[in-house]
Amino acid sequence: MVSQWSTARLGDMTGKRIIVTGATNGVGLATATALARAGAQVILAVRNLELGARRAAAMVGDTFVVKLDLADLASVRAFPALFDGDVDILINNAGVVARHRDETVDGFEMTLGTNFLGPFALTNLLFERVRCKIINVGSDTHKRSSIAFDDPHLRSRTWSAFPAYARSKLAVMLWGLELDRRLRAARSPVSTYLTHPGWVASNLANSSGGRLMSGFHSVVTSVANVIGNDIDAGAAPTLYCITEPIPPGSYVGIDGRLGFRGGPTLSGRSAAACDYHDARVLWEFAERETDTALRV
Template identity: 65%
Template sequence: MVTLTLVTPSWSPSRLGNLTGKRIIVTGATNGVGLGTARVLARAGAHVILAVRNTELGAQRAGEIGGSTEVVKLDLADLASVRAFPDLLADDVDILINNAGALTEERTDTVDGFEMTIGTNFLGPFALTNLLLPRVRSQVINVASDAHKTATLRLDDMHLRTHTWTMMGAYGRSKLAMMLWGLELDRRLRAAQSPIVTQLTHPGWVASNLSHVSDKPVLAAAHRVVQTIANRVANDIEQGAAPTLFCISEPIPPGSYVGVSGKFGLRGGPVLIGRSPSACDYDTAAKVVAFAEAETGTSLPV
């Protein structure tokens, strides 16, 4: 008797094939997962648009990446910048990757009066996607986080003006909001029979600069400890980009949530993963989207 064992090969960037002719926007592409994503896509032949706040650093990164790239100004914490962005593009794009994310050391507001974390991580990308969708040909990928699994939204106080604000609490809530937006975005695109699909991703624990949020001596020292550990055991930035790239290369269902294969969602190769029950609530998702539409003055044009 012969026993056959099915071996599933690990994912690699070679699965992307030749992306020559594809135009792909990556927000937050100067560091971390965004930089890793842009680097791999350019290597695969895509024309990568680095949508970044710091265009000087963006130009430096574009030079380091090589291939076909361009740098376009985008500050997700400023709706004026978000509204201006589509007109700065020379042509339509195939894929929009909402990758940019932020942690803030203290509670601050954006220029539009939004709590900074939710403004940058959710409301900015939400408005960008709505404004840009008529110029997107095939796909929107939102980089979320398993941090959403421990978060609780306060629909009556989304900017945490009256409830307690903490750095990680605000971050988790912003990612839960993004997860719920992704749920409703997928539902609306399918209901409209749009050719555009959307997915959500979790990059795992990545040795990047995201945790470097302070120049205060105590917090900076803590960051150095975390970074030292991360450099040894966490995914590097290209491994962190793999869940996003997996959405481009693999025939996965619309609305999928892609994370990493290791225990506790910390590291490993890209796989389909589960989301929290809170992130599967269509009623709450509709309320979150209604909140974002009212705050940004934008809605999905389908």
């Protein structure tokens, strides 16, 4: 059965303020566009300000472009001072698939640093200004991964692109698990959610820029255009977390076969992504690496 959810469920979001990271391409662009069209003020947190300005100019609604490079903690730390006031929702959408093993300026394995450690630090630094929700974009690829806590940056283990991506998304899933636990324990008014956009051809390819393997990109794009979601459908699980009365901590995925194409629905996660011990260990690791802490 095809989900009947649509962006009409957003209603009138006038007066709401929302940050979307990675908003220049793919799912992030579709998410930001839908929210701006619904009346929200959308802060596009992007690496490329020129492209961000072009994307914002093409949107209908109230938008504001702010520099953010999640692979650079200096940029992450500078971000909160680049705009005033609180936000209702923080959407950690940005993600990359690295072409080869590389490190961020802070010495993190590039995929883990960009997809997990950067957003982790950003969320901690912004948390006191978030009024309502934190939505972290995970992936069903987490179901085929594990984390080597003795070598989290894969300095001695074999590295390859999509296994590194999958483990970064498992890290996001475990972070979301522990974040939800801490918010509930503190009786915080802020709730958090995890999402999976399905297989969207243009999303990671575009957001990874030159880091994505061009030959592999063409193959992935050809296949995903046939069996995957378009960017609007890929944004739907994130938007579903805003509109629907679902439990805090929920994981929203795709109702289609194998999670490739379909509408948003509550989804299941792997046993590894439900391990509270590993979630706590990962959280403590991320605190040390980023020198940030959540103040609930």
